[in-house]
Amino acid sequence: MSTSVDSPWLAVRDEITGVLSAVSPAQMAAAKAMLADRHxxxxxxxxxxxxxxxxxxxxxxxxxxxxxxAVGEATAPSISRGDGLVMISNSGETPVTLHFARLAAGFGAQVLALTSRPTSTLAGLANTVIHVQTTETGQFGGSLFELSALLLLDALILELTGNDTDAHATMRARHANLQ
Structure with a gap:
Protein backbone atom coordinates (compact mmCIF):
# COMPACT_ATOMS: atom_id res chain seq x y z
CA MET A 1 0.00 0.00 0.00
CA SER A 2 1.44 3.31 -0.92
CA THR A 3 0.18 5.64 1.72
CA SER A 4 -0.05 9.33 1.35
CA VAL A 5 0.21 11.50 4.43
CA ASP A 6 -2.94 13.20 3.19
CA SER A 7 -5.07 10.15 2.37
CA PRO A 8 -4.16 6.81 3.96
CA TRP A 9 -7.89 6.06 4.18
CA LEU A 10 -8.06 6.12 0.39
CA ALA A 11 -5.17 3.66 0.20
CA VAL A 12 -7.05 1.37 2.62
CA ARG A 13 -10.19 1.77 0.50
CA ASP A 14 -8.29 0.85 -2.64
CA GLU A 15 -6.78 -2.27 -1.04
CA ILE A 16 -10.16 -3.44 0.25
CA THR A 17 -11.75 -2.74 -3.14
CA GLY A 18 -9.12 -4.95 -4.75
CA VAL A 19 -9.75 -7.80 -2.32
CA LEU A 20 -13.56 -7.60 -2.61
CA SER A 21 -13.34 -7.45 -6.40
CA ALA A 22 -11.41 -10.75 -6.44
CA VAL A 23 -13.97 -12.72 -4.39
CA SER A 24 -15.62 -15.51 -6.32
CA PRO A 25 -19.34 -14.90 -6.99
CA ALA A 26 -19.82 -18.68 -6.88
CA GLN A 27 -18.29 -18.84 -3.40
CA MET A 28 -20.50 -15.99 -2.21
CA ALA A 29 -23.56 -17.71 -3.71
CA ALA A 30 -22.65 -20.95 -1.91
CA ALA A 31 -22.22 -19.08 1.37
CA LYS A 32 -25.55 -17.32 0.84
CA ALA A 33 -27.26 -20.67 0.21
CA MET A 34 -25.79 -22.02 3.46
CA LEU A 35 -26.85 -18.97 5.47
CA ALA A 36 -30.32 -18.84 3.90
CA ASP A 37 -31.59 -21.67 6.12
CA ARG A 38 -33.30 -19.71 8.90
CA HIS A 39 -33.86 -22.92 10.89
CA ALA A 70 -20.38 -16.15 19.30
CA VAL A 71 -18.40 -19.25 20.25
CA GLY A 72 -17.10 -18.96 23.80
CA GLU A 73 -19.83 -16.65 25.09
CA ALA A 74 -21.32 -17.84 28.36
CA THR A 75 -24.80 -18.09 26.85
CA ALA A 76 -23.80 -19.96 23.68
CA PRO A 77 -25.54 -23.35 23.53
CA SER A 78 -23.93 -26.56 22.30
CA ILE A 79 -23.56 -27.03 18.57
CA SER A 80 -25.29 -29.98 16.93
CA ARG A 81 -26.30 -31.60 13.65
CA GLY A 82 -27.81 -29.14 11.24
CA ASP A 83 -26.20 -26.08 12.84
CA GLY A 84 -23.60 -23.92 11.13
CA LEU A 85 -20.20 -22.62 12.17
CA VAL A 86 -18.64 -19.55 10.56
CA MET A 87 -14.87 -19.73 11.03
CA ILE A 88 -12.68 -16.76 10.19
CA SER A 89 -8.93 -17.34 9.88
CA ASN A 90 -6.47 -15.54 7.66
CA SER A 91 -3.99 -18.42 7.66
CA GLY A 92 -6.53 -21.21 7.96
CA GLU A 93 -4.06 -22.95 10.27
CA THR A 94 -4.79 -21.45 13.71
CA PRO A 95 -4.85 -24.45 16.11
CA VAL A 96 -7.93 -23.37 18.12
CA THR A 97 -9.80 -22.58 14.91
CA LEU A 98 -9.02 -26.01 13.48
CA HIS A 99 -10.06 -27.65 16.75
CA PHE A 100 -13.45 -25.89 16.67
CA ALA A 101 -14.00 -26.74 12.99
CA ARG A 102 -13.20 -30.41 13.60
CA LEU A 103 -15.50 -30.53 16.63
CA ALA A 104 -18.35 -28.86 14.73
CA ALA A 105 -18.00 -31.21 11.78
CA GLY A 106 -17.90 -34.15 14.18
CA PHE A 107 -21.20 -33.02 15.68
CA GLY A 108 -22.73 -32.81 12.21
CA ALA A 109 -22.63 -29.03 11.79
CA GLN A 110 -21.84 -27.33 8.49
CA VAL A 111 -18.68 -25.18 8.38
CA LEU A 112 -18.35 -21.94 6.42
CA ALA A 113 -14.74 -20.70 6.33
CA LEU A 114 -13.35 -17.31 5.38
CA THR A 115 -9.61 -17.57 4.80
CA SER A 116 -6.88 -16.13 2.61
CA ARG A 117 -5.54 -19.64 1.97
CA PRO A 118 -7.91 -21.84 -0.04
CA THR A 119 -5.56 -24.83 0.38
CA SER A 120 -5.36 -24.47 4.18
CA THR A 121 -6.41 -27.13 6.64
CA LEU A 122 -9.46 -25.04 7.58
CA ALA A 123 -10.56 -24.82 3.94
CA GLY A 124 -10.24 -28.60 3.72
CA LEU A 125 -12.51 -29.04 6.75
CA ALA A 126 -15.15 -26.57 5.52
CA ASN A 127 -18.27 -27.33 3.54
CA THR A 128 -18.07 -23.88 1.93
CA VAL A 129 -15.09 -21.52 1.62
CA ILE A 130 -14.88 -17.84 0.82
CA HIS A 131 -11.36 -17.15 -0.38
CA VAL A 132 -10.39 -13.66 0.80
CA GLN A 133 -7.44 -12.98 -1.51
CA THR A 134 -5.31 -10.56 0.44
CA THR A 135 -2.29 -8.99 -1.20
CA GLU A 136 0.71 -6.98 -0.13
CA THR A 137 -0.49 -4.34 2.25
CA GLY A 138 0.77 -1.38 4.20
CA GLN A 139 -1.87 -2.00 6.86
CA PHE A 140 -0.91 -3.47 10.20
CA GLY A 141 -1.02 -7.23 10.78
CA GLY A 142 -4.04 -8.91 9.24
CA SER A 143 -6.13 -5.74 8.96
CA LEU A 144 -6.76 -6.13 5.23
CA PHE A 145 -8.08 -9.66 5.74
CA GLU A 146 -10.16 -8.79 8.81
CA LEU A 147 -11.76 -5.69 7.30
CA SER A 148 -12.52 -7.55 4.08
CA ALA A 149 -14.02 -10.52 5.96
CA LEU A 150 -16.26 -8.16 7.93
CA LEU A 151 -17.50 -6.44 4.79
CA LEU A 152 -18.11 -9.77 3.02
CA LEU A 153 -20.15 -11.11 5.94
CA ASP A 154 -22.15 -7.89 6.24
CA ALA A 155 -22.78 -7.99 2.48
CA LEU A 156 -24.00 -11.60 2.73
CA ILE A 157 -26.40 -10.66 5.49
CA LEU A 158 -27.60 -7.65 3.53
CA GLU A 159 -28.18 -9.86 0.50
CA LEU A 160 -30.03 -12.46 2.57
CA THR A 161 -32.42 -9.83 3.87
CA GLY A 162 -32.76 -7.92 0.59
CA ASN A 163 -36.31 -9.13 -0.08
CA ASP A 164 -37.38 -8.91 3.56
CA THR A 165 -39.32 -5.67 3.92
CA ASP A 166 -39.24 -6.07 7.71
CA ALA A 167 -35.46 -6.61 8.00
CA HIS A 168 -34.64 -3.09 9.19
CA ALA A 169 -37.55 -3.07 11.65
CA THR A 170 -36.44 -6.48 12.95
CA MET A 171 -32.90 -5.16 13.38
CA ARG A 172 -34.09 -2.10 15.28
CA ALA A 173 -36.34 -4.21 17.51
CA ARG A 174 -33.57 -6.73 18.30
CA HIS A 175 -30.79 -4.16 18.77
CA ALA A 176 -29.48 -3.88 22.33
CA ASN A 177 -31.27 -1.27 24.40
CA LEU A 178 -29.50 -1.65 27.75
CA GLN A 179 -26.89 0.89 26.73
Missing amino acids: RRWFCSGQGRSGLVAQMAAMRLMHVGFDAH
Missing part, protein backbone atom coordinates in the same frame (compact mmCIF):
# COMPACT_ATOMS: atom_id res chain seq x y z
CA ARG A 40 -30.14 -23.44 11.29
CA ARG A 41 -28.44 -22.01 14.38
CA TRP A 42 -25.24 -20.18 13.59
CA PHE A 43 -22.07 -20.04 15.64
CA CYS A 44 -19.28 -17.63 14.70
CA SER A 45 -15.63 -17.85 15.72
CA GLY A 46 -12.10 -16.73 15.02
CA GLN A 47 -9.04 -15.84 17.02
CA GLY A 48 -7.69 -12.36 17.75
CA ARG A 49 -9.15 -9.66 15.52
CA SER A 50 -10.77 -12.35 13.37
CA GLY A 51 -12.66 -13.28 16.53
CA LEU A 52 -13.91 -9.72 16.84
CA VAL A 53 -15.17 -9.90 13.24
CA ALA A 54 -16.89 -13.19 14.13
CA GLN A 55 -18.60 -11.52 17.09
CA MET A 56 -19.82 -8.71 14.84
CA ALA A 57 -21.16 -11.24 12.33
CA ALA A 58 -23.00 -13.14 15.07
CA MET A 59 -24.46 -9.88 16.34
CA ARG A 60 -25.70 -8.83 12.90
CA LEU A 61 -27.17 -12.28 12.23
CA MET A 62 -29.01 -12.02 15.54
CA HIS A 63 -30.18 -8.50 14.69
CA VAL A 64 -31.91 -9.70 11.53
CA GLY A 65 -33.62 -12.63 13.25
CA PHE A 66 -31.19 -15.53 13.07
CA ASP A 67 -30.44 -17.74 16.06
CA ALA A 68 -26.76 -16.78 16.22
CA HIS A 69 -24.03 -17.05 18.83
Whole structure:
Protein backbone atom coordinates (compact mmCIF):
# COMPACT_ATOMS: atom_id res chain seq x y z
CA MET A 1 0.00 0.00 0.00
CA SER A 2 1.44 3.31 -0.92
CA THR A 3 0.18 5.64 1.72
CA SER A 4 -0.05 9.33 1.35
CA VAL A 5 0.21 11.50 4.43
CA ASP A 6 -2.94 13.20 3.19
CA SER A 7 -5.07 10.15 2.37
CA PRO A 8 -4.16 6.81 3.96
CA TRP A 9 -7.89 6.06 4.18
CA LEU A 10 -8.06 6.12 0.39
CA ALA A 11 -5.17 3.66 0.20
CA VAL A 12 -7.05 1.37 2.62
CA ARG A 13 -10.19 1.77 0.50
CA ASP A 14 -8.29 0.85 -2.64
CA GLU A 15 -6.78 -2.27 -1.04
CA ILE A 16 -10.16 -3.44 0.25
CA THR A 17 -11.75 -2.74 -3.14
CA GLY A 18 -9.12 -4.95 -4.75
CA VAL A 19 -9.75 -7.80 -2.32
CA LEU A 20 -13.56 -7.60 -2.61
CA SER A 21 -13.34 -7.45 -6.40
CA ALA A 22 -11.41 -10.75 -6.44
CA VAL A 23 -13.97 -12.72 -4.39
CA SER A 24 -15.62 -15.51 -6.32
CA PRO A 25 -19.34 -14.90 -6.99
CA ALA A 26 -19.82 -18.68 -6.88
CA GLN A 27 -18.29 -18.84 -3.40
CA MET A 28 -20.50 -15.99 -2.21
CA ALA A 29 -23.56 -17.71 -3.71
CA ALA A 30 -22.65 -20.95 -1.91
CA ALA A 31 -22.22 -19.08 1.37
CA LYS A 32 -25.55 -17.32 0.84
CA ALA A 33 -27.26 -20.67 0.21
CA MET A 34 -25.79 -22.02 3.46
CA LEU A 35 -26.85 -18.97 5.47
CA ALA A 36 -30.32 -18.84 3.90
CA ASP A 37 -31.59 -21.67 6.12
CA ARG A 38 -33.30 -19.71 8.90
CA HIS A 39 -33.86 -22.92 10.89
CA ARG A 40 -30.14 -23.44 11.29
CA ARG A 41 -28.44 -22.01 14.38
CA TRP A 42 -25.24 -20.18 13.59
CA PHE A 43 -22.07 -20.04 15.64
CA CYS A 44 -19.28 -17.63 14.70
CA SER A 45 -15.63 -17.85 15.72
CA GLY A 46 -12.10 -16.73 15.02
CA GLN A 47 -9.04 -15.84 17.02
CA GLY A 48 -7.69 -12.36 17.75
CA ARG A 49 -9.15 -9.66 15.52
CA SER A 50 -10.77 -12.35 13.37
CA GLY A 51 -12.66 -13.28 16.53
CA LEU A 52 -13.91 -9.72 16.84
CA VAL A 53 -15.17 -9.90 13.24
CA ALA A 54 -16.89 -13.19 14.13
CA GLN A 55 -18.60 -11.52 17.09
CA MET A 56 -19.82 -8.71 14.84
CA ALA A 57 -21.16 -11.24 12.33
CA ALA A 58 -23.00 -13.14 15.07
CA MET A 59 -24.46 -9.88 16.34
CA ARG A 60 -25.70 -8.83 12.90
CA LEU A 61 -27.17 -12.28 12.23
CA MET A 62 -29.01 -12.02 15.54
CA HIS A 63 -30.18 -8.50 14.69
CA VAL A 64 -31.91 -9.70 11.53
CA GLY A 65 -33.62 -12.63 13.25
CA PHE A 66 -31.19 -15.53 13.07
CA ASP A 67 -30.44 -17.74 16.06
CA ALA A 68 -26.76 -16.78 16.22
CA HIS A 69 -24.03 -17.05 18.83
CA ALA A 70 -20.38 -16.15 19.30
CA VAL A 71 -18.40 -19.25 20.25
CA GLY A 72 -17.10 -18.96 23.80
CA GLU A 73 -19.83 -16.65 25.09
CA ALA A 74 -21.32 -17.84 28.36
CA THR A 75 -24.80 -18.09 26.85
CA ALA A 76 -23.80 -19.96 23.68
CA PRO A 77 -25.54 -23.35 23.53
CA SER A 78 -23.93 -26.56 22.30
CA ILE A 79 -23.56 -27.03 18.57
CA SER A 80 -25.29 -29.98 16.93
CA ARG A 81 -26.30 -31.60 13.65
CA GLY A 82 -27.81 -29.14 11.24
CA ASP A 83 -26.20 -26.08 12.84
CA GLY A 84 -23.60 -23.92 11.13
CA LEU A 85 -20.20 -22.62 12.17
CA VAL A 86 -18.64 -19.55 10.56
CA MET A 87 -14.87 -19.73 11.03
CA ILE A 88 -12.68 -16.76 10.19
CA SER A 89 -8.93 -17.34 9.88
CA ASN A 90 -6.47 -15.54 7.66
CA SER A 91 -3.99 -18.42 7.66
CA GLY A 92 -6.53 -21.21 7.96
CA GLU A 93 -4.06 -22.95 10.27
CA THR A 94 -4.79 -21.45 13.71
CA PRO A 95 -4.85 -24.45 16.11
CA VAL A 96 -7.93 -23.37 18.12
CA THR A 97 -9.80 -22.58 14.91
CA LEU A 98 -9.02 -26.01 13.48
CA HIS A 99 -10.06 -27.65 16.75
CA PHE A 100 -13.45 -25.89 16.67
CA ALA A 101 -14.00 -26.74 12.99
CA ARG A 102 -13.20 -30.41 13.60
CA LEU A 103 -15.50 -30.53 16.63
CA ALA A 104 -18.35 -28.86 14.73
CA ALA A 105 -18.00 -31.21 11.78
CA GLY A 106 -17.90 -34.15 14.18
CA PHE A 107 -21.20 -33.02 15.68
CA GLY A 108 -22.73 -32.81 12.21
CA ALA A 109 -22.63 -29.03 11.79
CA GLN A 110 -21.84 -27.33 8.49
CA VAL A 111 -18.68 -25.18 8.38
CA LEU A 112 -18.35 -21.94 6.42
CA ALA A 113 -14.74 -20.70 6.33
CA LEU A 114 -13.35 -17.31 5.38
CA THR A 115 -9.61 -17.57 4.80
CA SER A 116 -6.88 -16.13 2.61
CA ARG A 117 -5.54 -19.64 1.97
CA PRO A 118 -7.91 -21.84 -0.04
CA THR A 119 -5.56 -24.83 0.38
CA SER A 120 -5.36 -24.47 4.18
CA THR A 121 -6.41 -27.13 6.64
CA LEU A 122 -9.46 -25.04 7.58
CA ALA A 123 -10.56 -24.82 3.94
CA GLY A 124 -10.24 -28.60 3.72
CA LEU A 125 -12.51 -29.04 6.75
CA ALA A 126 -15.15 -26.57 5.52
CA ASN A 127 -18.27 -27.33 3.54
CA THR A 128 -18.07 -23.88 1.93
CA VAL A 129 -15.09 -21.52 1.62
CA ILE A 130 -14.88 -17.84 0.82
CA HIS A 131 -11.36 -17.15 -0.38
CA VAL A 132 -10.39 -13.66 0.80
CA GLN A 133 -7.44 -12.98 -1.51
CA THR A 134 -5.31 -10.56 0.44
CA THR A 135 -2.29 -8.99 -1.20
CA GLU A 136 0.71 -6.98 -0.13
CA THR A 137 -0.49 -4.34 2.25
CA GLY A 138 0.77 -1.38 4.20
CA GLN A 139 -1.87 -2.00 6.86
CA PHE A 140 -0.91 -3.47 10.20
CA GLY A 141 -1.02 -7.23 10.78
CA GLY A 142 -4.04 -8.91 9.24
CA SER A 143 -6.13 -5.74 8.96
CA LEU A 144 -6.76 -6.13 5.23
CA PHE A 145 -8.08 -9.66 5.74
CA GLU A 146 -10.16 -8.79 8.81
CA LEU A 147 -11.76 -5.69 7.30
CA SER A 148 -12.52 -7.55 4.08
CA ALA A 149 -14.02 -10.52 5.96
CA LEU A 150 -16.26 -8.16 7.93
CA LEU A 151 -17.50 -6.44 4.79
CA LEU A 152 -18.11 -9.77 3.02
CA LEU A 153 -20.15 -11.11 5.94
CA ASP A 154 -22.15 -7.89 6.24
CA ALA A 155 -22.78 -7.99 2.48
CA LEU A 156 -24.00 -11.60 2.73
CA ILE A 157 -26.40 -10.66 5.49
CA LEU A 158 -27.60 -7.65 3.53
CA GLU A 159 -28.18 -9.86 0.50
CA LEU A 160 -30.03 -12.46 2.57
CA THR A 161 -32.42 -9.83 3.87
CA GLY A 162 -32.76 -7.92 0.59
CA ASN A 163 -36.31 -9.13 -0.08
CA ASP A 164 -37.38 -8.91 3.56
CA THR A 165 -39.32 -5.67 3.92
CA ASP A 166 -39.24 -6.07 7.71
CA ALA A 167 -35.46 -6.61 8.00
CA HIS A 168 -34.64 -3.09 9.19
CA ALA A 169 -37.55 -3.07 11.65
CA THR A 170 -36.44 -6.48 12.95
CA MET A 171 -32.90 -5.16 13.38
CA ARG A 172 -34.09 -2.10 15.28
CA ALA A 173 -36.34 -4.21 17.51
CA ARG A 174 -33.57 -6.73 18.30
CA HIS A 175 -30.79 -4.16 18.77
CA ALA A 176 -29.48 -3.88 22.33
CA ASN A 177 -31.27 -1.27 24.40
CA LEU A 178 -29.50 -1.65 27.75
CA GLN A 179 -26.89 0.89 26.73
